[in-house]
Amino acid sequence: MLKRLLLVVMLCTPLAAWALLKPVRVVAPEWAGLSCVTDTLCTDDVSRTLEAAALYDEALTFVDVALGAIDNKPRVIFCGSDACSESFGLGRRAGMTIGTFGIVINTRGWKPFYVRHELIHHLQNERLGMFVAWTKPEWLVEGMAYALSEDPRQKLSEPFQQYRSEFENWYATVGKERIWSEAGKL
Numbered sequence: 568m569l570k571r572l573l574l575v576v577m578l579c580t581p582l583a584a585w586a587l588l589k590p591v592r593v594v595a596p597e598w599a600g601l602s603c604v605t606d607t608l609c610t611d612d613v614s615r616t617l618e619a620a621a622l623y624d625e626a627l628t629f630v631d632v633a634l635g636a637i638d639n640k641p642r643v644i645f646c647g648s649d650a651c652s653e654s655f656g657l658g659r660r661a662g663m664t665i666g667t668f669g670i671v672i673n674t675r676g677w678k679p680f681y682v683r684h685e686l687i688h689h690l691q692n693e694r695l696g697m698f699v700a701w702t703k704p705e706w707l708v709e710g711m712a713y714a715l716s717e718d719p720r721q722k723l724s725e726p727f728q729q730y731r732s733e734f735e736n737w738y739a740t741v742g743k744e745r746i747w748s749e750a751g752k753l
């Protein structure tokens with residue numbers, strides 16, 4: 568429901584979307600007082616730029632090997648403060664991917680598996696199309712991100728635990744080569 572609402576607002580009223588939906592700020596982080604050290608890396612804590620860049624590079628390579636190459640590297644915003652996270656409306660989430668526009672990482676999301684998780688969502692949006700990806704089953708979208716990011720948590724909170732095992736069962740029959748063609752049919 569929230570996804571559909573976001574889609575409608577983004578399509579119909581970009582200005583209203585800017586005002587109403589904090590995640591949309593990812594397209595112009597400078598407006599939110601962030602420093603973009605490159606086209607694809609922004610943060611509110613430039614003292615941690617190297618750490619952020621290393622996390623981003625590791626995640627890109629990891630996702631490339633696990634799932635295939637990302638065509639267009641997304642802008643990733645690494646929030647080093649709660650104020651930054653709140654300005655994007657992250658709430659308790661460790662990260663958030665907004666279509667193919669960009670990714671925001673929360674203060675607690677500075678970990679390899681969290682950054683990989685969001686990059687997998689970005690790749691889903693590239694391969695399936697971001698509007699189509701919104702219509703796919705949650706077990707596919709979230710299960711893939713939790714499973715293939717190698718999230719180390721043995722037990723996730725529900726429904727994510729269920730999504731991950733459902734995805735793993737499906738993936739065992741599909742394999743890496745057919746993952747996108749089969750995902751397209753779901």
Ligand SMILES: [Zn+2]
Nearest residue numbers: 684688709712
């Ligand atoms: Zn996710």
